[in-house]
Amino acid sequence: MTITTFLVLLAGFAAVTAVVTEGVKKFLDGQGIAYASNIVVLIVSLIIGCGGTAIYYVNYQIPFNALNSAYLAILGVANWLSAMIGYDKVKQAVEQIGKKE
Secondary structure, X not given: OOHHHHHHHHHHHHHHHHHHHHHHHHHHHHHOOOOXXXXXXXXXXXXXXXXXXXXXXXXXXXXOOHHHHHHHHHHHHHHHHHHHOOHHHHHHHHHHHHOOO
C-alpha cells in the first residue's frame, strides 16, 4: 500500500466515521441509553477503518499477508486518532477505557 493510498483511505474513512458516529449517538440518545462518546467513536472508527481496508484488499485482490495485516490494523487506529482530533480527546478516551466501574 502506498502512502497516497493510505491517506486517501484514511480521509474517506474519517468522513464516514464522523457521519456514522453522529447517527449512532442520535440513536442512543433517542433510546435513552447512557454512553461515553469517545468509546462510541473508538468502536465505529475501528469497524470502519479495519473493515473498509479489508474490503479494499478484497476488491483489489491484495493478499492478507503479515505486512498488509499490519497496515489494516494501523489504518484502523489512525482512523480512530483522526476521528478523535486532538491529544486531549485521545487521553480522555484512554482514561475511560482504563476506568473500571
